[in-house]
Amino acid sequence: MFLCMGLCLHAQENTPADPWTLYMTPGPFHKLLKGYTGEWNMDVSMWMDGSAEPMKAVMKSTHAMISNDLFLEMNQVGDMMGMPFTARILLGYNNSSKQVELNSYTNMGSGMTTLRGSWDDSKKRAELKGILTDPVSGKTINVRQVVSFPDTRTLLIENYDQSGASAEKKTMEFRCTK
Secondary structure: OHHHHHHHHHHHHOOOOOHHHHHOOOOHHHHHHHOOOEEEEEEEEEOOOOOOOOEEEEEEEEEEEEOOOOEEEEEEEEEEOOEEEEEEEEEEEEOOOOEEEEEEEEOOOOOOEEEEEEEEOOOOEEEEEEEEEOOOOOOEEEEEEEEEEEEOOEEEEEEEEEOOOOOOEEEEEEEEEO
């Protein structure tokens, strides 16, 4: 009987955790995101032409962890190009796919952007990729975003676009600071 109990306990110790439990349990990346909650100042640089000086905007961004501390929700408010601007960004880590995922939308378009990519813990940054539709041409644009956490008081999102045979170019930078 003691042998049977010992074998059962040993089997339980070596049984992998339930995949659903792992999928919904915050991990190290989620804990990192939790450090970036609160009120943030946001400096935005936007390059309409790769060689010109960027247009600048100053905004506010409110960050909160939502959905069992699995996602950082960023609500951005300000003025851009002389118009009121709002954006909502969700940033998280998918425990099953092992990828960082970002979803965003703004009041300056009816489309949503979904990006996915890898996390580099040594550099404290994620490189995310996806596509969006150019409202002028109706064609898709390849998007790459680098989301960096240089220190506990800075969150940096750099946006790069590439369409057709054109070279990739940096189009936007969002620098959130406390």
